[in-house]
Amino acid sequence: MSTAPVTVVGIGADGWPGLAPTSQEALRAAEVLVGGPRQLDLLPKECTGERVTWPTPLRPAVPGLLDAHAGRRVCVLASGDPMFFGIGRTLTEVLGPGRIRVLPHPSSASYACARLGWPLNGTDVISLVGRPLGALSAALHDGRRLLVLSAGSGTPAEVAARLRERGYGPSRMTVLEQLGGERERRIEGTAADWQSEPVDALNVIAVECHRDPNALRLPLTPGLPDEAFEHDGQLTKRHVRAATLAALAPAPGELLWDVGGGSGSIGIEWMRAHPSCRAVTVERDAVRAERIARNAEALGVPALDVVTGRAPSALAGLPTPDAVFIGGGLTAPGLLDACWEALRPGGRLVANTVTLESEALLTGWYRRHGGDLTRLAVAHAVPVGGFTGWRQAMPVTQWSVTKA
Template identity: 45%
Template sequence: MAKAPAMTRFVVVGIGADGWPGLSGRARDALADAAVVYGSARQVSLIDGHVAGRAVPWTSPMSDHLRDVLADRTEPVVHVLASGDPMFHGIGTTIVNAVGRDRVTVISAPSSVSLAAAELGWDLATTVVVSTVTAPPEAVVPELGDGVRLLVLSRDGSTPAALAALCDDHGFGRTGVTVLENLGGGGQAMRSGTASEWDRTPCAPLNIVALDCRGPSASRAPGLPDGVYVSDGQLTKQTVRALTVSALRPAAGQLLWDVGAGSGSIGIEWLRATRDGRVVAFEADRDRAVTVRRNAERLGVGHRLTLAGSVPQAFAAAPSPDTVFLGGGADRTVLDDAWRALAPGGLIVGNAVAIETQQLFVDAHARLGGSLTRISVERAAPLGTMSAWRPALPIIQWAAVKDAATQEDS
């Protein structure tokens, strides 16, 4: 019987804009002995004449070409070029995740943010890094805050102008904007200004943007003012929203189902509390769904929020949740279907104003356990020439963690 071919090993080499001269001796030796080297057309041009093997540019779409390369066992060793540090928003991470750490050797070069921090004299350990390569420019919005320093990886030459406009739109017009173009290469250049007066002329496609934020103080804590949301009245008010998002315990890498999203405020503030969480917002009303999308995009989390339709029908097509919030329109079927979808250890929280929905959660507490809390909020309001407390409608909040002892399919 013929022996099966050995698994291909991959050597991922980081390369800067300065090309071959900027590579370490180890990187040069690895590439010089390579039988085949894959990279972007720009990267391949940087090693032209220095490698004896084949240098192959990625075809479009690159993801398909890379998948074919990872599956091919023709070559015992395949070399791949990456921009800067392959493990910093780079192809090195993709390859390691696909084939396993034991089949990948990574030879790093300085990342773009390391080069930028060196040019600016910024402490990289206290600088926030945001990528808009795969996310929209709005992804910077939750990070804006007075005194915060951001390094933003640009998608293309139009990104700096988009970032400056966002800063200005959110009250950060005095923010210092510095664009570092072609870092490490012969065409390296730097442009500076303020967000409100930024020159909209496109920059070089290869750039990184430094934002030295000047504007209002900001917090990721839940409880944004009600006025930041567009709403037709279906809005969980500030105080209750802050308590609810806290009860939902936002955590890294988690997925929330926001059932009966309304204006989307609960899911949006849950997303703002974690940099990589995701939300599926279920909203049957089309106008409200548009509002959810609008609010999420303006507040910088739209790229992490997916809209879905009527429940419980839409549950079947959604990924399984780590956390569920039941807002408007919950009934026994919706609650039980959401509970079944929730993984053991997952958390469910429901808010109810109407007596019928409150009773639903009282019954759920008896069947499934957890806790019941009655939230009552009063605000001072004019009463003639004086003031009095005006109570809002009380809310019953049910919260429960699903474990092996409380898994009920009824």
């Protein structure tokens, strides 16, 4: 691959006149100009470099594209701030930070907050550019302000529909088109009454979240309400799930194996703990695997990786986990051994069971490896005639351990 530096220039809807002199000079001097058709069309004729449109898919093509222009001055165009949901990240990861020079422009989020009078540091930003709509759901909380980076002219109507579906129909929406350009425009309304009128493809959607009082409230803490999940009874119930997530102890960037996914609740709540948390759920039943994917999309973590197969064979080739949860199939030959072997040093393993056979197995592992062996018992108050009594759920034995 060429070792020549690459200059990345951010450009906005205001085009060439809105660029700083340093950015204009870099574009004039470039021998090769790389960008999307819309960005390249913003440049005047005085930018004489060869114009190259990004191929699709973009990332795997970057090394070859740069090699094809080795030894020439290459300038890449990006929308707004290249390091804010932009091409700058991809180029840095492919080339290394020492190989690129970034000349940013104000981001669409900065422009939007300036127009709305919102503090940028108090506003959540969600990108739907090349990402599924389900990513929006995890950010919905009453009273929060969101900026949604749109994937095109149809995104506002899709966002309004998702807000209605999740019980946020009263939310105020403002679509900001062509921010910073001569054709800047805003459209306002609520998700409940949003009209699917044509909007410019270059838009940002501002959302002031307001939850319908009758909608299910989904907190940030572990232990979502059981009714938040579609399930067939194979669900780690709320109180046990909260204790299980506490033992798994998710941290940013970590990967979980959720073995015996059921409804996917553990993997889903693990990923909701932080946007960078990742999870793989392994479920042998194809119907349940499809249900897990629906739950993940509905609850804001569509990137959950659902593997349909029987463990331990289905674990082969999966990336090394930081934590493993085993919620079913403990007595399958070799399952615990495979999970323990795959777990990195310092990683956590948590296993839950309600059967005596699996409890005996966990007791043996506890004796060999230590950790915590806990009995979780939950009872709920229920009517007993004209009075109230306790109904005991099946006790859960939980083994949690950190691998030395």
